[in-house]
Amino acid sequence: MSDRPALRLRGASIGYGDVAIVRGVDLTVHRGETVAVLGSNGSGKTTLARGLLGLATVLDGEVEVLGAPVGRLRERGRIGYVPQRHTVSGAVPATVREVVGVGRLARLGLFRRLRPADRTAVADAVAAVGLGDRMNDPVASLSGGQQRRVLVARALAAEPELLIMDEPTAGVDAANQDALAAVLAGVTASGTTLVVVTHETAPLAGVLSRAVVVDHGRIGYDGPLAGSELPVGGGHHHPGEPGRPPAPGYRLDQPRVTPEGGR
Amino acid sequence: MEVLEFGFMQRALLASLMVGLVAPAVGVFLVQRRLSLLGDGLGHVALTGVAVGVLTSTAPVGAALVAAVLGAVLIELVRARGRTSGDVALAVLFYGGIAGGVVLLSLAPRGRATNLEAYLFGAITTTSAADLAVFAVITVLVLGVVWLLGQRLYAVSDDEEYARAVGLPVLALNVVLAALVASTVVLSMRVVGLLLISALMIVPSAIAQQVGRSFRQTLYLACAIGLVVSVAGTTTSYYAGTPSGGTIVLLAIALFLLVTAGVALREATARRRHRRRAEVHAAHPHEHGEGCGHPAVPHGDHVDYDHDGHLHAPHRTGAGVHYDEHGEHVAPPARQGSRP
Ligand SMILES: Nc1ncnc2c1ncn2[C@@H]1O[C@H](COP(=O)(O)OP(=O)(O)O)[C@@H](O)[C@H]1O
Ligand SMILES: [Mg+2]
Ligand SMILES: [Zn+2]
Ligand SMILES: [Zn+2]
Ligand SMILES: [Zn+2]
Ligand SMILES: [Zn+2]
Numbered sequence: 229m230s231d232r233p234a235l236r237l238r239g240a241s242i243g244y245g246d247v248a249i250v251r252g253v254d255l256t257v258h259r260g261e262t263v264a265v266l267g268s269n270g271s272g273k274t275t276l277a278r279g280l281l282g283l284a285t286v287l288d289g290e291v292e293v294l295g296a297p298v299g300r301l302r303e304r305g306r307i308g309y310v311p312q313r314h315t316v317s318g319a320v321p322a323t324v325r326e327v328v329g330v331g332r333l334a335r336l337g338l339f340r341r342l343r344p345a346d347r348t349a350v351a352d353a354v355a356a357v358g359l360g361d362r363m364n365d366p367v368a369s370l371s372g373g374q375q376r377r378v379l380v381a382r383a384l385a386a387e388p389e390l391l392i393m394d395e396p397t398a399g400v401d402a403a404n405q406d407a408l409a410a411v412l413a414g415v416t417a418s419g420t421t422l423v424v425v426t427h428e429t430a431p432l433a434g435v436l437s438r439a440v441v442v443d444h445g446r447i448g449y450d451g452p453l454a455g456s457e458l459p460v461g462g463g464h465h466h467p468g469e470p471g472r473p474p475a476p477g478y479r480l481d482q483p484r485v486t487p488e489g490g491r
Numbered sequence: 492m493e494v495l496e497f498g499f500m501q502r503a504l505l506a507s508l509m510v511g512l513v514a515p516a517v518g519v520f521l522v523q524r525r526l527s528l529l530g531d532g533l534g535h536v537a538l539t540g541v542a543v544g545v546l547t548s549t550a551p552v553g554a555a556l557v558a559a560v561l562g563a564v565l566i567e568l569v570r571a572r573g574r575t576s577g578d579v580a581l582a583v584l585f586y587g588g589i590a591g592g593v594v595l596l597s598l599a600p601r602g603r604a605t606n607l608e609a610y611l612f613g614a615i616t617t618t619s620a621a622d623l624a625v626f627a628v629i630t631v632l633v634l635g636v637v638w639l640l641g642q643r644l645y646a647v648s649d650d651e652e653y654a655r656a657v658g659l660p661v662l663a664l665n666v667v668l669a670a671l672v673a674s675t676v677v678l679s680m681r682v683v684g685l686l687l688i689s690a691l692m693i694v695p696s697a698i699a700q701q702v703g704r705s706f707r708q709t710l711y712l713a714c715a716i717g718l719v720v721s722v723a724g725t726t727t728s729y730y731a732g733t734p735s736g737g738t739i740v741l742l743a744i745a746l747f748l749l750v751t752a753g754v755a756l757r758e759a760t761a762r763r764r765h766r767r768r769a770e771v772h773a774a775h776p777h778e779h780g781e782g783c784g785h786p787a788v789p790h791g792d793h794v795d796y797d798h799d800g801h802l803h804a805p806h807r808t809g810a811g812v813h814y815d816e817h818g819e820h821v822a823p824p825a826r827q828g829s830r831p
Contacts, residue, residue, distance in 0.1 A: 281656040304658025311653060318649045320523040320696065322706040330646040334657035339639060361791050366704050374792070386657065 232295035233258050234390050234421035235280060239289030242272075242279030248287050249275040250445045259389075262412075262422040264429055264453055267442035273425040274312050276442060277394050280423070281309055294390055305334035308388030310379050310396050312425070321366040324378055328354055331385030353385035354378075356411045358404060373400045380408065384415065391415065394425045397432065405431035429453060502623055503615040503682075503725055507735070509630040510682045510691065511721025515699070515713035516637050517675045518692030520668055522700065523648040529566070529669065531689035532585040533676045536562035538592030538685055541610050545599050551610075552625050556677040562588065563669030571662050613684030613736035615725060622681060629678045633671050644668055645706055682721070683736035691717060694743040701754045720746060765815070778812060779803060790817060 235257040241248040250272045257263055265273050278284035279291055282298050291298045294306060308331070331353065332346040342350070354363055357377035362370065367378055380396055391412075397405045412435045416422050424436060433453065441449035495501055521527055540558025544551035562584060569580045596607055609617060618626075637644070647654045647664045655661045672692070679688040695716040696709070703709030724739030731738070779785055779796035786797040795802035795817045803814040 283652055283656055301658070304656070307657060309653060309656045311650075311656075318523050318706075319525060320519055320700045320706055320709050321703050322645075322649065323704065326645070326706050327649070329642070330649065330653070331657075333642055333646050334654075334659055338643065338660065341642065358792065364705070382653070 232292070234261070234294060235423070236292040237289065240279070240286060240291050241288035242275055242284050242291070243287050244275075244284060246287065248445070249284075250279065250442070252289070253447055255440065255447065255450070257421060257423065259421055260416070260419050261438060262416050262436045263424070263438045263440055264432070264436040265423060265425040265440050265442060266427075266429065267448075271442045272445040273442050274394055275445075277392050277423065277425050280392060281307065305336075305386065306389040308383035308386045308391040308393075310383045310391075310393040312394035312398075313379075321368060323364050324354055324359055324367055324370070324381075325350060325363045327367050327378055328381045328385050331382035335386065349387060350381075350385050353381040356384060356414075357381045358407055373404065376400050377404060377408075380411075384411070388420060390421045390423070392423045392425075395427060396424065397426060397428060402431075408432070409435050499616045499618070500729060502618045502620065503729075503735070504722060505623060506615060506618045506626055507682050507721040507725040507739070508718065509626050510679045511718040511739075512714050513630050513633050514675050514679055514688070514691040514721075515695035515717035516634060516710065517668070517671045519696045519699070519706075519710045519713050520644050520648045521672065522693060522696045523645070523706070524651075524668075527693045528689060529563075530672050530676060530692045531686075532566070532581060532588075533559045533562055533669075533673050534685035534688045535585045535592075536588035537673070537676050537680065538610060539588045539595065540592075541680075541685075542592045542595030542599075546595055550621070550625075552622055552677060552680065555680060556625075556629075556674065558588075559673035559676050560670050563673040564666055567662065567666045567669045571665070609684075610680065611684050611686045612734055613680070613682050613687065615682050615728075615735040618681045626678050626681075629674045633674050633678075636667065636671060640664065640667060641710075649706075682725070683739055684734075687736045687740050690740040690743065691721065694740070694747055695720070698743070698747050698750050701750055716743075716746065779805060779814065 233256050235255065237253050237255040240250070240253045240255075242250040242253075253276070265276060267273050275284050279286055280293055280298065282301070282304075286298060293301050294303075296302070328350050329342055329346075332342055332349060336342070336346070351360070351363065354360055357380050359370075359374060359377055359381065362374070367375055370378065376396070376399055380393070383391060383393065396408060400408065409432050412422060412424075412432065416435060422435070424432060426432065429436065429439070436453050439449065439451065439453040440447055443449075495504070518527075518530065521529055537555040537559040540555035541551045543549075543558065544554030547554075566581060566584065569584075592610075593607065606614070608614075643659060643664055644667070646659060647661055648668070651661055654664075675692065676685065676688050679691060683691050695713040698716050699709045699712035703712050720743045721739050724742045725735050727733070727742070728735040728738040777783065779798075781787070783796070785803075788795045788797055788802060790802065790804065793804055795804045796814075802817040804817040805812050806815045
């Protein structure tokens with residue numbers, strides 16, 4: 229089955245209720261490809277990503293993920309997902325370790341508990357996003373950007389074949405964006421397919437090779453990332469906010485990043 | 492102890508022990524899921540079950556269990572389908588439950604135990620040996636399921652959407668949790684009554700979450716708190732001649748207020764100490780940075796500046812930057828203390 233593309237959408241319309249937000253999308257992403265999904269606010273990027281995860285409704289056409297129709301995909305544990313939501317929100321305190329541990333659960337079936345190997349994967353994922361020394365801290369005590377990195381670690385801990393990230397760099401400072409790029413480089417080197425919904429391609433430019441620009445729910449551009457800055461779809465495409473926030477007056481120390489990343 | 496001399500009090504204390512342990516173990520997940528009032532609603536539904544039990548001369552506890560579990564499953568199915576209409580459907584189910592219970596109980600022939608108040612507010616001294624056996628089974632079952640599925644229940648309660656995306660059986664887990672709540676409701680019926688059950692599920696968790704650092708810790712702490720207030724409340728009610736349910740809940744709320752005040756006080760003290768620490772830097776007013784002349788020392792996720800033997804850390808707030816004294820930890824610590 230692994231010769232089947234990681235993603236195949238044919239005439240896919242995706243939306244909520246019976247309202248299609250993304251319409252008539254044809255898209256094939258092969259194993260190991262690294263794709264940026266670009267587009268202005270409200271163009272339907274998040275809806276597209278959620279459709280791939282079975283969180284938004286496929287209203288028309290076909291959506292195949294890892295070789296199976298999205299509704300019938302059995303081994304979802306092979307998917308990693310970073311939602312657009314910025315922060316972790318539970319009412320009861322939970323540590324970084326506990327939140328990231330959830331990333332391993334889906335691989336373990338219904339009853340098995342985390343084994344030593346799973347704990348190692350969790351620790352590696354947390355270290356990869358530079359929060360190794362915050363493992364046992366309540367997530368609520370972290371800053372917004374750090375919480376964002378916790379959600380990235382949760383996806384990495386799954387050691388996913390397909391990693392879908394919705395704006396993983398939003399609210400993360402420059403140093404940690406660079407660190408994330410290094411982690412993702414390690415993950416993709418081992419063959420993981422990467423789909424990153426993003427406003428700003430600059431931080432992850434070294435990792436992403438292909439760009440898909442969503443424009444009013446349709447694909448307006450699909451090609452090399454370098455060409456995506458060209459005006460497309462009638463010239464009103466604005467791919468992202470200008471650059472990063474200015475570097476602060478002091479440098480954050482770089483988190484420990486192993487070449488293997490979260491593996 | 493005088494309380495223990497009577498058989499009915501022994502049974503009462505045993506029942507309150509089980510309730511105190513089980514109710515928070517389930518309640519923590521409800522709080523996490525922001526569904527605190529589910530227990531309250533299922534208490535309403537259980538009343539119809541009680542009434543059916545009384546009318547048909549079957550055990551009210553068993554009938555209540557069936558009604559509450561059915562109600563719980565129904566609620567989850569409604570929640571999984573609809574959005575706004577689900578909210579209304581829940582209200583209809585809940586109020587239908589209590590209305591049905593009241594009306595059915597009024598139809599019971601004379602001579603049957605139709606003491607509505609006993610079911611609504613608890614009548615712990617009426618706990619029979621047969622009730623105790625049912626309660627023990629429920630206790631073992633609920634704690635067993637929480638032990639077995641706790642991590643999954645946490646995952647679904649914490650981030651349902653993520654759980655669904657990675658293929659955890661979200662609906663099944665939600666139904667399991669609702670069934671646990673229903674079982675707990677029935678278990679609590681004699682001790683705190685159907686109207687106050689929710690309090691014993693929620694308040695211990697509300698206390699524990701102010702102190703706990705991890706979900707696991709909060710869960711254990713909530714169970715310990717539940718156990719203590721439940722047994723202490725039952726004992727108090729015996730001596731003071733007050734109803735056990737109300738006494739237990741008042742005790743829990745008193746503890747909640749005490750802990751909330753304590754935590755607020757501790758935070759105020761920490762803020763004051765933090766302000767004092769920050770003032771050390773005010774004596775040398777410049778912004779530390781690359782090449783400011785002070786050696787930079789990496790420290791966790793930030794950099795401290797070595798300043799005459801003190802480590803000063805920039806701390807950016809809405810009001811600008813000030814410097815915290817981080818001198819007390821030379822090696823990277825497990826946790827940072829000065830983050831307000
Ligand atoms: N849960 C939802 N239900 C209905 N409409 C939604 C929902 N989420 C998003 N939308 C609508 O879908 C459109 C695209 O949103 P989204 O996919 O989040 O865009 P993007 O991620 O590109 O900013 C918006 O018009 C938004 O209002
Ligand atoms: Mg979006
Ligand atoms: Zn200083
Ligand atoms: Zn300086
Ligand atoms: Zn400070
Ligand atoms: Zn420091």
